[in-house]
Amino acid sequence: MAVLGIGNAAALVGGAITDGTTHASNVGAYGKWQVGVEEGVKYLYHAEVDPSDTDALFVSPAIKGSWVNGQKITVGFNISTLGANVAAPFELQGSFDGKTWKKLNVGGGTGGAFSDDVEPNVVDLHVYTADLTNYNLQWYRLAEGTVGASEDQTNIKFNFNVSGLNPALEDALVLEDTTNTLVGGTGVVGGGIGPDPS
Numbered sequence: 553m554a555v556l557g558i559g560n561a562a563a564l565v566g567g568a569i570t571d572g573t574t575h576a577s578n579v580g581a582y583g584k585w586q587v588g589v590e591e592g593v594k595y596l597y598h599a600e601v602d603p604s605d606t607d608a609l610f611v612s613p614a615i616k617g618s619w620v621n622g623q624k625i626t627v628g629f630n631i632s633t634l635g636a637n638v639a640a641p642f643e644l645q646g647s648f649d650g651k652t653w654k655k656l657n658v659g660g661g662t663g664g665a666f667s668d669d670v671e672p673n674v675v676d677l678h679v680y681t682a683d684l685t686n687y688n689l690q691w692y693r694l695a696e697g698t699v700g701a702s703e704d705q706t707n708i709k710f711n712f713n714v715s716g717l718n719p720a721l722e723d724a725l726v727l728e729d730t731t732n733t734l735v736g737g738t739g740v741v742g743g744g745i746g747p748d749p750s
Contacts, residue, residue, distance in 0.1 A: 555699060556608040558583035558601045558712075563603040567610065571699075576614035576650035576691045583613045583701070585714075595715035600632055607704035612694035612712035614650070619717050621688050628679045628713035629696055635672035635708025640697050642666045644682050647691040655695075658682040670696060672705040 560579050567581035568574075574581050585596040586701030600611060629642050643665040645653040657664025659680060666680040684692075694712050697703065 554605050554608040555611060556603055556605055557581045557611050558598055558613060560584065564599055566601060566608070566610075571668055572651055574651065576647065576693065576739050577713075583667055585613045585615075586674040591658055591714065594694075594717060595713060596717070597710060597713050600709050600711055602633075602709045606706050606708055607702060609697040609699045610710065611645075611696075612714075615692040615714060617688065617690045617692065619721055620684055620714070621691060621718070621738050622685055623718055624681060624685065625683055625714060625716035626679060626684050627693065627715075628711075629670055629711065630677045630711040631670070631672060631675050631708060632711065633707060633709035634675050635705035637671075638675040638703040638705060639669045640672045640703060640705060641668050642670045642678060642680070642694070642696045645695050646689040647693075648685065648689060650691045653693065653695075656682075656687065656692075658684070661738060672673070672708050691710055 555571055556566040557569050558564045559581065562584050562721065564583065569581045576582060583598060586598055588595050588597050596615070601610070603610065612713065614636040627644065641661060643655045643661070644658050646656045647653045655663055655665065659666035659682070661668040667678065670678045694714070696710070
């Protein structure tokens with residue numbers, strides 16, 4: 553079973569990730585976030601993913617620690633096209649080096665997962681809160697599915713979302729359409745944020 557980021561193609565079909573090797577800043581594999589604003593609140597999102605491999609652990613674009621360390625964040629997994637009726641956990645993972653990942657104990661499911669099964673056979677938006685007030689990691693990512701198990705989520709299409717970003721960085725989440733980077737001195741390119749396509 554593969555680990556699949558959202559990728560960076562015009563139509564998001566996923567990008568292969570090798571844990572322990574592929575760095576979180578690899579936009580070709582992890583893809584990148586877009587920034588939305590609703591009622592004055594900034595949040596991260598991306599276009600719908602129609603994965604080329606549905607028997608995979610799906611992971612979000614990388615979330616830089618400076619965006620969420622010390623925050624209580626809200627995360628979402630939106631199933632827009634139903635998949636197979638298999639058990640698919642949803643969790644937040646953290647990393648010191650951007651390559652090696654560990655599930656964080658921030659949810660109510662087994663081992664701290666948000667959910668032991670988000671029921672990929674049901675179209676739904678799953679929303680959870682993660683308290684990161686005691687975390688200070690370099691990288692985070694959302695993960696749905698299971699590595700090493702044959703739990704093919706046939707036909708699923710989905711999106712990840714993150715809200716509750718560090719207020720001190722709110723002004724830095726202003727985009728330059730020509731560079732796809734954050735301004736305000738953050739210098740994010742890989743694992744970063746791109747312009748809102750709307």
